[in-house]
Amino acid sequence: MLTKRENLLETIHGGHPDRFVNQFEFLAIIMNDPIRATYKAPKYGELNVTNDWGVTRSWPVGTPGPFPVHDDAHRLLKDITQWRDIVHAPSPKMPEAAWEPAIAAAEAVDRRDRFVANFQAPGLFESLHYFMGMEDTMMNFYEEPEEMHDLIKYLTEWELESARETCDHLHIDAVFHHDDWGSQRSTFMSPAMFEEFFVPAYKEIYGYYRERGVQLIVHHSDSYAATLIPDMIDMGIDIWQGIMTGNDVRKCIDTYGGRISFMGGIDSAAVDHPDWTRQEVADQVRRACTEYGKLYYIPSASQGGPMSTFEGVYQALTEEIDKMSKELF
Template sequence: MLTKRENLLETIRGGKPDRFVNQYEAFDIIREDPYTLKYPDPNPGELDVKTGWGVTKTWPRDLPGAFPIHDEAHIVCKDIAAWKDYVKAPPAVYPEEAWEAAVRHAESVDRKEKFAMAFIAPGVFEQCHYLLEIQNCMMAFYEEPEAMHELIDYITDWEIQYAEQICKYMKPDGLFHHDDWGSQISTFISPEMFGEFYLPAYKKIYSCYRENGVELIVHHSDSYAATLVPYMIDMGIDIWQGVMTSNNIPELIQKYGPQISFMGGIDSASIDHPGWTKEEVRREVQRACRECGKLYFIPGASQGLPLSTFEGVYEATSEEIDAVSREMF
């Protein structure tokens, strides 16, 4: 029997997996890095938590994640043309002792069994609209493109500095990076605009991780982003996690399978809700696995961590993936 890590590699390389990769089973996600410890995201039910970038986030209970507050009092960057007056990056370099918890976690990972995964959230696009507010951010691409390029470069430079620290101390062999690039039915910006503004940033960031020993790059975007897959391949993503059913996943696998793999296929909203049932979970898992097949596909809910909004949903999904593996392999 293959280890969880071996089975994942067989799946994404078009080899001979002996079962479906079961959601996040091959990832040990490390979240004890100094930035995360100093500026933790809110937990469910926690309100008004400030990030290192000055963004105020809140997580009302029974919602799927934390979101920034964007009333006039809380928008960080009130004028993109003057972004340097508003946006101040947190430290990207920390003393060695600040990395001790992350190093202990990384060293505890059995790397024959799992990948030791660094974790970054939010990504470059999300950081932009966290700072600006989403509508202001969308308009700024048209009205102040030069300033947007400058802000993206500023965020990217911070990410690269921090990536170098992560790789120096934690020595991860995987990266799990968040950045939602669309709604359920469309990307937030056109593919052409994405290529202009964000492709160069991500090529720099993911190249930095590759050059520092990271073998596996997983990017989370629980959205429609099918039109961005060529850019994902170009920037070096191995697995797009969070891929929703609106993307026509079987078609993407057929077209791009050898170059990138797809993790998801089960929209969280379809199973992770009040009154969820095991029958719903079973139906969605069976559909996803039979539609998408054994290679270049990892079944799981679209949510961007190994958890669920409502208790028991994640575990029930894992049980059903194991069951369909026994049927199909």
């Protein structure tokens, strides 16, 4: 029987996996590194928590996750031309003692079985709308492109410094990076605009990780992004995690399998809701596994992590995927 790591590599390289890769089983995501603490996310039910970047977020009861607060009292950046005076990245250089829990977590992982991964969120695009709101972000691509390029460069340099510290301390061999690039129906920008503003930055970031020995780059965007797949390949992404059914997953696999793999194919909204049933989960898993096949595809919900909003859903998905492995392999 292949290890989780071996089975993942067989799947994404078009080899001979002996079962479906089951959601996030192949990643040991280190969540307690000290750089993550600068983002200071609110807990469920907490409101108006401000992190070290100056971004205020809330996680209201009954919602799936935290999101920035952009009323006049809390929006960080109201004029993009003033960003140099307002946006101040926290230093990624932490005291050595602060790294000890994360180092211990990384050292406890059997790297023959799983990849050790850092977690980076928000991504470049998400950081922009965290600072200034979605409407201003989108307008500034048109009205103030030079300022947006400069701000993206500033964020990229911070990510590279953060990556250097993380690689030095944790010796990761995988990256799990979030950045949502669209809604369920469309990308937030055209491929041409995406290529202008974001492809060079991500090529630099992911290229640095490769230089440091990272073998696997997993990028989360639970959205429509099928038109950006050539750019994802150009960036060096190995797995697009979060692919939703509206992307025509089967077509994506047929067109790009072998150059990039796809993780998702089960929309979280279809299974992860207050009245979820085991039968719904089983039906969605069976549909995905039979329709999308054994190679270049990893069945999972579209949510960006080994979790579910409602208790029991993630475990139910895991169990149903195991059943399909026994049936189809």
